[in-house]
Amino acid sequence: MTTAAEQRSLEWLKSADVRPTRQRLALAQLLVGDGENRHVCAESLHEAAQLGESSVSLATVYNTLRVFCDAGLMNEITVDGHKSYFDTRTDEHPHYYWENSSKVTDAPKDAVKFVSLPKAPDGTEVARIDVVIRLREK
Numbered sequence: 794m795t796t797a798a799e800q801r802s803l804e805w806l807k808s809a810d811v812r813p814t815r816q817r818l819a820l821a822q823l824l825v826g827d828g829e830n831r832h833v834c835a836e837s838l839h840e841a842a843q844l845g846e847s848s849v850s851l852a853t854v855y856n857t858l859r860v861f862c863d864a865g866l867m868n869e870i871t872v873d874g875h876k877s878y879f880d881t882r883t884d885e886h887p888h889y890y891w892e893n894s895s896k897v898t899d900a901p902k903d904a905v906k907f908v909s910l911p912k913a914p915d916g917t918e919v920a921r922i923d924v925v926i927r928l929r930e931k
């Protein structure tokens with residue numbers, strides 16, 4: 794018997810040709826099982842996995858997130874140059890970083906407009922633009 798969450802996770806992995814190992818499936822269910830997008834860091838995903846039936850090491854969580862990113866299933870958002878968040882929403886969109894709670898959420902996409910960008914150096918093109926808007930309480 795396969796639940797809807799398992800089915801959704803399996804299809805998510807298959808869509809990017811990622812082999813559905815037991816651990817990958819367990820983590821995929823935490824990420825996309827309910828059909829919602831989410832932003833996680835390795836630590837928060839590891840914690841969520843500990844609460845469930847699946848015991849995976851933090852190293853496995855890191856490796857799995859890396860596999861999902863390399864396969865194009867997720868995007869990595871880096872804050873402060875060392876803190877990584879992983880997003881199941883893969884279209885280009887801006888983010889809020891909440892300094893007080895260290896959370897990342899989506900910012901409204903249409904509200905960001907680029908009036909001018911520097912010309913990409915010869916032989917290059919802009920691959921993507923990452924926008925992180927840092928918030929702090931007033």
Ligand SMILES: [Zn+2]
Nearest residue numbers: 880882898899
């Ligand atoms: Zn996002």
